[in-house]
Amino acid sequence: MTGSPPHARPGPDIAASTREPVVDGYPARPGVRAGDTLRLHVSTRADRFRMDVYRCGETLRHMAFLIADGRHAPARRPEQDWCWPGYDFAVPAKWPSGVYVAILRADADGPPDPAPDSTEAVDARAGRMLFVVTPRVPTARILYKVPVFTYHAYNESGGGSLYRSTHHLATPPPGGTRIVGLRRPGGGIGGPVKGHPDAHDPRTPRQTFAHWDAPFIAWLEANGHTVDYCTDLDLHESPEPLDGHHLLLSAGHDEYWSAPTRRHVTAFRDRGGNIANFGANTCWWRVTVTDDGTALACTKFPPGAPLGVDLDALRGVPDHWWETEPENTLTGVSYRNGGGHWLGPRAPLGFTVQHAQHPIFTGTGLRDGDLLGAEHALVGYECDGAATRRDASGAAVATGEDGTPVDFTILGVAELPADPAAGWHHAARESDGCARMATLGLYTRGGTVFTAATVDWPRVLPLDRQVRTITHNVITMLSRNPGPASCGPKDVSVPAEPG
Known part of the structure; x- marks a missing residue:
């Protein structure tokens, strides 16, 4: 969408709650080569958090999970690097190129959530990270x-x-x-x-x-x-x-x-x-x-x-x-x-x-x-x-x-x-x-x-x-x-x- 007409009210934009998410994060960069390490940045007031990673294709395929100690950092302005606590995530060399979504949750010790059945079910305005795995050498035309x-x-x-x-x-x-x-x-x-x-x-x-x-x-x-x-x-x-x-x-x-x-x-x-x-x-x-x-x-x-x-x-x-x-x-x-x-x-x-x-x-x-x-x-x-x-x-x-x-x-x-x-x-x-x-x-x-x-x-x-x-x-x-x-x-x- 390029903008809004001058006579139109801003309308019901899709905005997140003003309440701080229980756990939230972002990747240091949106793409990573298979076999390299991706820096992920996560903030939570919980003692520990869990991250489940899915590859988005014909279906959602669970690829990995990570449990780590939680640390908190404040939100910043939109033009800034938020500098949240970093966690290194090694992307296996065998992972296929694709779009991956990481789902974050704070209750790390509970049972895993049921696997989502669609990308629509994964979508949310907080607690999600998207990154793209690129191939080390081309695998497709x-x-x-x-x-x-x-x-x-x-x-x-x-x-x-x-x-x-x-x-x-x-x-x-x-x-x-x-x-x-x-x-x-x-x-x-x-x-x-x-x-x-x-x-x-x-x-x-x-x-x-x-x-x-x-x-x-x-x-x-x-x-x-x-x-x-x-x-x-x-x-x-x-x-x-x-x-x-x-x-x-x-x-x-x-x-x-x-x-x-x-x-x-x-x-x-x-x-x-x-x-x-x-x-x-x-x-x-x-x-x-x-x-x-x-x-x-x-x-x-x-x-x-x-x-x-x-x-x-x-x-x-x-x-x-x-x-x-x-x-x-x-x-x-x-x-x-x-x-x-x-x-x-x-x-x-x-x-x-x-x-x-x-x-x-x-x-x-x-x-x-x-x-x-x-x-x-x-x-x-x-x-x-x-x-x-x-x-x-x-x-x-x-x-x-x-x-x-x-x-x-x-x-x-x-x-x-x-x-x-x-x-x-x-x-x-x-x-x-x-x-x-x-x-x-x-x-x-x-x-x-x-x-x-x-x-x-x-x-x-x-x-x-x-x-x-x-x-x-x-x-x-x-x-x-x-x-x-x-x-x-x-x-x-x-x-x-x-x-």
Whole structure:
């Protein structure tokens, strides 16, 4: 979610209780290589605490537990390193790459809790830690990027996020820059979250691992896709995690990118690596990572900006990627040509299919003009688009005026309602000469880049057979070999979705 419209009240954000958790913690860094030691930081007033670690895949798999003496430290401000007591946790070299969640509890001497039956059951606003185990050497063709930067942008542990702070109630922060630390509870799980509840799936808060990434990862592993994992901090620090992989995946809401992360991903594409983004609002804000990798800074306020304004509707915002280096040149699309619907249920909206003979539609039964995903409100709650025009046949084609590659093949369009009463809000952009719409599609520059152009793709994935089939087709096509894939409406064989 990019923000709140200026006329909207803050609303029922998902916040933690003001009461201190019995036990809480965070990892010193969000990623660790298999076989290395991860420093975990835990605070509790209990004499002892227990930590159970689960790997999140098709199911939750219990991997280890630890019992240790408890020590207490106070909470700090959101921009600070909280410096809580540290505990070294040796990650076995044999552990598979993946996303791991540690569950903390204070009654260490009691019987173990029953194993949770889903990632949704694991999710909580305190007493949880998320970390990613990266492989020592690549074990798969696919690399999944976990968006830790975005998690922490919305994490309100300590009383603030990259959206607001109790320490800056009257005016924007000096210089227009906000800072959030990576060494504090939260960041995908275990912290209070800025954002409105999801009317289409209220079980978990939007800006969390359980809401976006977990259902997509569960589907990947249930359908036999072998995957390595990394964080965006890993890709910020080095392009090495991309080595040996054919396809880089992200899903849901991958909004905050550093310049080195973007540079490394672009170089991967240029040398033939493929990218599939099953989400939207991607690469919207630029963040700067501190030299020690412990905090993020983002300059969201142009000079003289009043408090409460919708920053996405302004020009001159320093860390909007589109104003200096349009994200379209990498992703093919931008939020500024789409829009967001943050509050309450949306009117059902799906993609109108064009070029239905393209191999990503193999096995879907879709024809040109059919609707994809409308039954489940697939388009939203935020979506991305390209500047478009209509050709002689009436099909939407990219103009390229916004930075989108001119050979971006638009395979589905969803024009957004223009009436403000429909609840959609839009960002500033270069020209209002074309309609606001989500544009599903792909292009090739060395490697092929696919975008689903809607944040809600992972939410609908378990619900819609055609969405599942397209997901399977894209991953199969782009993970098979590095280098160009078919971008035009040609006949390319794609195996049928299993099951």
